[in-house]
Structures are given as C-alpha cells and as structure tokens.
Amino acid sequence: MLILLVIGFLASAIAPLLYKRFRENFGWIAVLFPLFMFFGFLSKYPTIAAGEVLRESVPWVPSLGINFSFVLDGLSMTFALIITLIGAAVFLYAGAYMKAYAQTGRFYVYIGIFMTSMLGLVLSDNMLLMFVFWELTSISSFLLIGFKHHKETSRKSALQALLVTGGGGLAMLAGIILLYRVTGSFEISSFYDMNDMISAHSLYPAIVVLLLIGAFTKSAQFPFHFWLPNAMEAPTPVSAYLHSATMVKAGIYLIARMNHEIGGTPIWQDTVLIAGASTMLFTALLSFRQTDLKKLLAYSTLSVLGTLVMLLGIGSELAIKAFFIYIIAHSLYKGTLFLVAGTLDHATGTRDVTKLGGLRKLMPVTAFTAGLASFSMMGVIPLVGFIGKETVYKAILGLEYWGGFLIVAALFANAFVVMITLLVGFKPFWGAMLPTPKQPEEAPLKMLIGPALLAVLGLLFGLFPDFFIATMLEQSAQSILSEKLSLKISIWEGFNLVLLLSFVTLLLGGLVYLIRGRVADRMKHVSLPAVIKPSAWYDGAMAGLLSFATLQTRIVQNGYLRNYIIVILVTALSLASFAFYQAVEELIITPDFSITFYEGALAFIILVSTFLLITSRSRLKSIVALGALGFSIGIIFVIYGAPDLALTTFAIETLNVILFVLVLYRLPRFLKLSRSSNRVRDSLIATCVGVFMTLTVLFATSFELSSELKRYFAEASVPYGKGHNVVNVILVDFRAIDTLGEITVLAVAALGVFALLKLKPQGRE
Amino acid sequence: MYSVILATASRYLLILLLMFSVFLLLRGHNEPGGGFTGGLVAAAAYALYFIANGIDAARTIVRFDPLRIMAAGLLIAIASTFPSLVAGNPFMTGVWINTGIPLIGKVGSPLLFDLGVYFLVLGIALTIIFSLAEEDRL
Numbered sequence: 001m002l003i004l005l006v007i008g009f010l011a012s013a014i015a016p017l018l019y020k021r022f023r024e025n026f027g028w029i030a031v032l033f034p035l036f037m038f039f040g041f042l043s044k045y046p047t048i049a050a051g052e053v054l055r056e057s058v059p060w061v062p063s064l065g066i067n068f069s070f071v072l073d074g075l076s077m078t079f080a081l082i083i084t085l086i087g088a089a090v091f092l093y094a095g096a097y098m099k100a101y102a103q104t105g106r107f108y109v110y111i112g113i114f115m116t117s118m119l120g121l122v123l124s125d126n127m128l129l130m131f132v133f134w135e136l137t138s139i140s141s142f143l144l145i146g147f148k149h150h151k152e153t154s155r156k157s158a159l160q161a162l163l164v165t166g167g168g169g170l171a172m173l174a175g176i177i178l179l180y181r182v183t184g185s186f187e188i189s190s191f192y193d194m195n196d197m198i199s200a201h202s203l204y205p206a207i208v209v210l211l212l213i214g215a216f217t218k219s220a221q222f223p224f225h226f227w228l229p230n231a232m233e234a235p236t237p238v239s240a241y242l243h244s245a246t247m248v249k250a251g252i253y254l255i256a257r258m259n260h261e262i263g264g265t266p267i268w269q270d271t272v273l274i275a276g277a278s279t280m281l282f283t284a285l286l287s288f289r290q291t292d293l294k295k296l297l298a299y300s301t302l303s304v305l306g307t308l309v310m311l312l313g314i315g316s317e318l319a320i321k322a323f324f325i326y327i328i329a330h331s332l333y334k335g336t337l338f339l340v341a342g343t344l345d346h347a348t349g350t351r352d353v354t355k356l357g358g359l360r361k362l363m364p365v366t367a368f369t370a371g372l373a374s375f376s377m378m379g380v381i382p383l384v385g386f387i388g389k390e391t392v393y394k395a396i397l398g399l400e401y402w403g404g405f406l407i408v409a410a411l412f413a414n415a416f417v418v419m420i421t422l423l424v425g426f427k428p429f430w431g432a433m434l435p436t437p438k439q440p441e442e443a444p445l446k447m448l449i450g451p452a453l454l455a456v457l458g459l460l461f462g463l464f465p466d467f468f469i470a471t472m473l474e475q476s477a478q479s480i481l482s483e484k485l486s487l488k489i490s491i492w493e494g495f496n497l498v499l500l501l502s503f504v505t506l507l508l509g510g511l512v513y514l515i516r517g518r519v520a521d522r523m524k525h526v527s528l529p530a531v532i533k534p535s536a537w538y539d540g541a542m543a544g545l546l547s548f549a550t551l552q553t554r555i556v557q558n559g560y561l562r563n564y565i566i567v568i569l570v571t572a573l574s575l576a577s578f579a580f581y582q583a584v585e586e587l588i589i590t591p592d593f594s595i596t597f598y599e600g601a602l603a604f605i606i607l608v609s610t611f612l613l614i615t616s617r618s619r620l621k622s623i624v625a626l627g628a629l630g631f632s633i634g635i636i637f638v639i640y641g642a643p644d645l646a647l648t649t650f651a652i653e654t655l656n657v658i659l660f661v662l663v664l665y666r667l668p669r670f671l672k673l674s675r676s677s678n679r680v681r682d683s684l685i686a687t688c689v690g691v692f693m694t695l696t697v698l699f700a701t702s703f704e705l706s707s708e709l710k711r712y713f714a715e716a717s718v719p720y721g722k723g724h725n726v727v728n729v730i731l732v733d734f735r736a737i738d739t740l741g742e743i744t745v746l747a748v749a750a751l752g753v754f755a756l757l758k759l760k761p762q763g764r765e
Numbered sequence: 766m767y768s769v770i771l772a773t774a775s776r777y778l779l780i781l782l783l784m785f786s787v788f789l790l791l792r793g794h795n796e797p798g799g800g801f802t803g804g805l806v807a808a809a810a811y812a813l814y815f816i817a818n819g820i821d822a823a824r825t826i827v828r829f830d831p832l833r834i835m836a837a838g839l840l841i842a843i844a845s846t847f848p849s850l851v852a853g854n855p856f857m858t859g860v861w862i863n864t865g866i867p868l869i870g871k872v873g874s875p876l877l878f879d880l881g882v883y884f885l886v887l888g889i890a891l892t893i894i895f896s897l898a899e900e901d902r903l
Contacts, residue, residue, distance in 0.1 A: 727797075728879075739878075
C-alpha cells in the first residue's frame with residue numbers, strides 16, 4: 001500500500017509534463033491513474049470479503065512510534081473504492097471541463113495529490129500518519145478551492161476552509177497526543193482491546209472533545225458547517241469530488257474508525273448524535289433561499305453529512321447498516337449531481353436555478369443522468385438512495401429516547417433535500433425553455449461518461465443490494481462495531497411505517513418545492529442576526545486576529561533593525577548575567593596569555609578594522625573593513641582547527657560583501673541620523689556585550705569539556721556515517737533532519753526576499 | 766563599469782571555481798568541505814561573473830531560474846530520505862552502495878542529501894543576488 005501511495009504522489013508530480021504532451025486528450029490519460037488504483041483495490045476484494053484484514057508496516061520514525069502502517073479492512077476498502085471510482089469519473093470529466101481554465105496541468109497535480117492523500121488517510125493505521133494525510137487533504141483542498149486565485153472570493157473561501165479544517169486538525173493532533181499518553185501507542189489497531197482502559201482515564205473527555213472537533217470541522221458539522229457552501233468557489237469537479245463525495249467524509253470516517261476503540265460512552269455517543277442531528281436539520285432549512293445550483297447541493301451535502309454523523313451517534317446495528325448504505329448511495333448520487341451542475345454551468349453559462357429550464361431536448365443524456373441520480377437522492381424505489389433512506393428511518397425508529405423527535409427532524413430535513421433535488425435535478429430540464437447567457441448544447445463525451453456511470457451504478461446497487469453492498473457492509477461493521485453483522489438488505493419489505501414515511505417525505509418535499517418561490521420572495525429582506533451565525537463568529541475572530549497582529553507588529557516589529565538588535569542583545573545579556581550571578585563561585589578563570597605571532601597580528605587587524613568600521617564616514621570603507629574583519633575571524637578558525645567553519649566563513653564573507661555592494665548605492669546619502677545620546681547608549685550596550693562575550697569565552701576555556709556526544713560522534717562517524725569529516729557527517733547524516741529543517745527555512749527566507757523585491761503589485765510602483 | 770580584464774578572467778575563473786565547488790562538495794565527507802560551502806563557492810563564482818559581465822549575461826550562463834535551482838535542491842534533499850524506506854530501515858537512515866570503482870568508492874544517500882544542500886544554497890544565494898541586482902531596473 002505504501003508503494004501505491006508513492007506511485008500516486010509521483011504520478012501527480014508528472015501530471016503537468018504529460019498534460020503538455022497530450023493536451024486535448026489528457027482526460028483519457030488521467031483517468032487511467034484512478035482506474036489503476038480502483039482495480040488494484042478491487043483485486044483485493046475477495047480477500048477482504050473473506051474476512052481477512054491486510055496489514056503492512058514500514059518503520060518511519062520508530063523511536064517515536066511513527067510508522068507507515070496501513071490496514072485494509074472492510075471500512076477502508078469501501079472508502080478506497082469510493083475514492084478511486086469517483087476519482088475516475090472526476091478525472092475524466094475535468095479533462096473537458098477544465099479546458100476553460102489556464103494551468104490545467106497544475107489542477108491535476110492538486111487533485112492527484114488529494115486523491116493519494118485521501119487514500120492514505122483511510123488506509124492509515126497509525127494516527128500520526130493519518131494526521132499527515134489529513135492535513136494534506138486540507139492543503140490540497142485549499143489549493144483547489146482557491147484555484148481561481150485571481151478572484152478574491154475564491155481566495156477568501158480557500159483560506160476559510162483551510163483555517164477551519166486546519167484548526168480542527170490541530171485539535172485532533174492534540175487529541176492524538178493525549179491518546180498516546182494514555183495508551184503509549186499511535187497504532188489504531190493496538191487500541192483494539194483498550195476501550196475500557198481509555199474511557200476510564202481522566203484524560204478521556206479531553207481526547208473525545210479534541211478528536212471530535214477535528215472530525216466535525218472536516219465533515220462540516222454544525223457550527224463549523226459554514227466553510228462548505230463557501231468552498232463551492234472551487235471548480236465544479238472539485239466540489240463533486242472533495243466537497244461532497246470524499247474529503248468531507250474524512251471526519252465521518254474517523255468517527256467510524258474510532259467508534260469501537262474509544263466510543264460507546266455517553267459523552268461520545270451523545271455529542272456525536274446531537275451534532276449530527278442538528279447539522280442535518282439546520283443546514284437543510286438553510287438551503288431554502290438558495291438559488292445557486294452548487295450551493296443548493298452543498299446544503300444537501302451538509303444535511304446528509306449530519307445524518308451520517310447522527311447515525312454513528314445512534315450506534316445500533318441498524319444505524320451502522322444505514323450509515324454504510326447511505327454513505328455509498330450519497331457518494332454515487334451526489335457526485336453525479338455535482339457533475340451535472342457543472343455541465344449545466346458549462347453549457348449555459350449560469351448556475352442560477354431560476355434561470356434554467358426546458359433543457360431536456362438539448363441535453364438528453366445529461367437530463368437522463370440527472371433524473372436517475374435525483375431519484376436516488378429523493379429516495380425513490382428502486383434506487384440505492386431508497387434503501388438508504390428506508391434504513392435511516394428504521395434506525396431512528398429503533399431509538400428509544402430521542403426516536404420521536406429525531407424522526408420528525410429527519411422527515412423535515414429529507415423533505416428539504418427532496419426540494420433541492422427537484423430544483424437541481426429536474427427544474428433545469430423540464431418545463432419551458434428559458435433564455436441563458438450561452439446557447440446550450442449537449443456536453444462532450446468526457447463529461448457524460450463519468451456522471452452517467454455513477455448514476456447507473458446507483459440503480460444497480462439498488463436493484464442488487466445483496467451483491468454489491470452486503471459483503472462489504474458485513475466487513476465494515478466488523479471494523480466499526482467489532483461484531484459480525486449479517487443483516488439482509490432488501491429493497492422491498494412490504495407496506496409498513498417506514499415506507500409510509502418515505503412517501504410522506506416525497507409529498508412534503510414536493511409541497512416545499514411548490515411554495516418555495518413565493519415564501520422565499522417574501523423572506524428576501526429577512527436576515528438572521530449575526531450573533532447566531534457561526535460564519536459571523538469566524539469573521540469576527542479573523543478581524544480580531546488581524547487587528548491584534550497589526551498592533552503587535554507595530555510594537556514588536558517596528559522595522560528598525562537597531563531596535564531589534566538592542567532587544568536581542570539586552571535580553572541575552574540580562575539572562576546570561578543572571579546565570580553567571582547564580583554560579584559566581586564556580587567561575588574561575590585560569591589565564592593563559594601566551595600569544596603567538598599569528599594571533600597577535602590577527603588581533604591587531606581585527607581591532608584596526610573594527611575601529612575603521614565604526615568611525616568611517618564612507619559606506620564603502622565600512623564594507624571593506626567589515627570584510628577584513630570577517631576574513632580575520634575565518635583565519636582564527638583555521639588556526640584553531642575548524643577548517644569547515646573557516647571555509648564557510650570565507651564563502652559567506654565574500655557573498656556578504658557582494659550583497660552589501662548591491663544594496664549600497666540604493667541607500668540614501670550617508671547621514672549622521674542618530675543623536676549622540678543614542679550613540680552613547682549603543683556603545684554602552686556594545687561594550688557590555690563585548691565584555692560579556694570575552695568573559696564567557698574565558699570561563700568556557702577554563703573548563704575541561706567532557707562531552708559524551710563529542711566522543712560518540714567521533715567514534716561513530718566512520719562505522720555508521722562512513723565519513724572521516726565528523727562535522728559533515730553530523731550535518732548530512734546523524735542530524736540530517738535538523739539540516740533539512742534549516743535549509744527549508746533558508747529557502748522560505750529566499751522566497752521572501754524574492755517576493756519583496758520582485759512581486760510588486762502591478763500598476764503600483 | 767566594464768573591465769575587459771575582469772570579464773575575460775571571470776570566464777575562466779567561473780569554470781575553475783565551479784570545479785572547486787564540486788570538489789568541495791565531494792570531499793566533504795572525509796575532509797573539510799561539503800554541500801553548504803560548495804554551494805556558497807559556486808554562488809560566489811556566478812556572482813563574480815555577474816560583477817564582470819552584468820546581470821543579463823549571468824542569468825544566461827546560469828540558465829535555470831535560481832528559484833528552480835533552490836526548489837530542485839530541496840527536492841533532492843528530501844528525495845535522499847526515501848532510499849532508506851525502500852531498504853526497510855527507519856526514515857533517513859543512510860544507505861550506502863559500494864560501487865567498487867576506484868576513486869569513487871562508496872556512494873550513499875547522505876551524498877545525495879549534500880548535493881541537495883549544494884543546489885539549495887546556490888539557488889538561495891543567486892535568488893537574492895539576482896533579485897537585488899535587477900531591483901534598479903524596475
């Protein structure tokens with residue numbers, strides 16, 4: 001599985017090259033990538049269906065318990081199949097859809113990285129590994145939402161999604177670390193028998209809350225839901241893929257995955273149940289006034305996500321069954337409808353549902369696809385969505401305390417979903433033809449295959465649920481509940497209460513659809529008070545953060561280099577003097593003042609160049625003096641046997657002089673800017689620091705340094721590092737990760753310089 | 766401020782210095798040197814060329830955008846951490862192959878890492894120098 005993921009990332013990386021080569025036909029090439037993965041997983045299907053669990057582990061940082069551990073069981077298999085199948089549809093679709101955008105190659109990089117990370121997320125058995133993939137999906141989502149980066153709303157939405165999901169991710173990380181404190185492991189499979197121990201621990205509530213914040217932000221649960229509708233700024237294939245079918249289910253996946261390990265307690269079940277149910281209801285109601293195709297779909301996605309979370313909160317066998325069927329059904333129909341919405345946008349130039357109508361004659365295939373998916377979404381027999389909705393109602397009815405309340409909530413939520421379906425799936429195609437900005441025509445083949453395939457699958461899954469769903473359901477239930485679940489799934493169970501509920505849902509939905517226009521018109525001027533809108537809290541928090549940053553920058557980073565240096569030096573001086581004061585008795589200086597000729601000469605040069613440096617009235621002279629100073633220090637390194645340091649110093653000094661010369665003639669004419677009081681203060685600080693450094697060096701050399709590390713590195717360098725230069729072996733082998741961090745920082749700094757100097761906003765010189 | 770002597774000399778010095786920088790990079794494992802120093806020396810070589818021949822000539826001779834050199838360096842350094850995984854060792858364990866060729870001897874992933882550092886440092890220094898040098902033309 002690790003190999004598969006590595007291939008995934010590599011394939012994403014070369015996407016732009018292939019795109020340049022194939023251009024028009026790139027969609028057909030790109031689709032091979034998810035298809036390859038899909039069939040890879042499918043080939044393991046019999047193994048998983050037989051009840052086996054495939055594991056794989058490669059040590060990554062074993063000393064910290066971080067490993068590339070993967071697990072393929074029923075649950076991860078189901079998700080992996082969904083991810084790759086819908087991925088295939090989307091990759092192909094985007095081949096035609098993204099033609100309107102520049103940088104399609106880059107788009108495929110992002111979406112390829114996303115798909116691979118998403119696979120990594122559902123396959124990870126190590127919580128920190130999962131966290132890494134989790135954040136990777138957030139980042140690729142950020143890049144994809146902001147794909148139209150010249151639009152301000154895109155950038156803003158992308159940032160919002162990143163901050164909300166990324167912030168949640170941090171909470172999750174904290175939860176993971178706390179869990180590690182309790183269990184001593186990051187491996188999910190090692191928690192298997194620990195439920196009692198974990199839930200009895202005093203840290204348990206904190207763990208639950210932190211992990212759930214991560215899951216709720218990712219899966220856009222109330223009150224974190226607001227980022228998802230805004231994320232509709234992304235190109236439509238992205239919305240279809242990330243923001244309905246896969247990424248937003250990551251949080252749900254986490255809850256399902258951890259359900260057996262840390263769930264089962266009242267705090268876990270109730271929190272999940274309440275969050276899910278409120279999301280389901282409120283977001284459905286919020287869809288009422290929307291007219292944008294994608295926003296409507298986004299709100300229905302939110303409602304479904306809420307339903308899924310609620311089902312996990314119920315946690316009964318029936319609920320898990322419903323959860324499972326619903327997740328598959330939703331991925332199939334919602335992916336389809338999003339793609340259909342994209343096709344409509346593409347063909348007509350508008351996404352406003354009130355401006356669309358009567359397109360069925362011009363776009364027959366799309367109309368058929370949309371109809372099929374819509375029936376599934378509304379829960380019409382015999383599509384898979386019907387089974388999904390039936391089982392959801394059954395699961396809710398099985399609940400003792402909340403059942404009555406929740407069934408009403410679910411009924412209303414679903415009625416609104418039916419309304420959304422009528423608006424998105426039927427209204428654009430039926431009725432009278434309405435004028436649109438573009439002359440509509442049927443979409444190209446690439447944009448038809450994917451959605452049509454998914455819609456037809458929705459029908460097949462509904463007709464043969466035993467064949468398609470039952471096996472994986474059994475195995476997934478094993479992962480979620482850790483008990484064998486062999487529930488028959490059948491589409492027709494006779495006339496009963498549940499069927500009646502389905503019928504009422506449709507009726508109610510139709511009713512809402514009919515009155516929608518008039519009521520929405522009347523409500524046009526009503527708006528919710530900002531106090532109860534979570535998005536307003538977010539805006540407030542952002543504004544607060546920015547003003548705080550402005551304030552803090554004005555005080556701490558005022559732009560005067562001299563002030564920074566003074567702060568740094570004075571802080572160092574006072575802290576170190578305090579340390580010296582504490583250990584004043586132990587500080588002995590054994591003076592050894594025998595000076596060789598070289599040392600004396602160097603000291604002389606250094607003193608003279610320093611004097612020149614601070615008294616000179618010409619910048620050029622100062623630079624030369626500074627250079628001489630630097631080189632002399634380099635020579636000191638040579639004398640005392642640190643050739644590596646000396647080499648580096650020489651090189652740095654050389655470049656330093658060049659850089660100074662480059663900026664030199666851009667500076668204003670040499671002026672004496674500082675007042676004499678400032679100069680007195682500066683020289684005082686400088687003298688103190690000088691005296692202090694001298695003392696430190698004298699103290700340090702008076703002690704015999706016995707460092708274990710020094711000995712270890714000297715001895716280990718040749719056998720382990722295969723090098724005789726200890727300094728370099730430490731840099732590139734023993735402590736290579738430090739070096740990696742340092743060079744990354746350097747690169748970022750250089751990018752900063754580049755951005756400051758080169759990327760000036762156009763039209764503002 | 767064009768100097769014929771410097772311009773001519775810089776052409777030869779460039780080659781010499783670049784060779785020296787590669788020498789530093791390669792000997793770094795056993796003797797003083799290494800990717801960081803090597804990269805700095807290489808950057809200094811180009812800087813010299815730039816001083817003698819101007820920014821456009823320097824850009825031409827570097828050929829690649831310094832930012833790309835920098836990114837490539839970082840990529841190489843990160844890539845060098847992966848061979849250990851293939852070998853089944855923890856992340857970033859050095860992997861060595863004994864080529865058996867005289868003078869070259871053992872080649873290992875730390876060398877790759879050092880090569881990454883080399884390019885990264887070169888890229889950073891050139892990015893900063895070139896950006897500053899072009900500043901006044903805007």
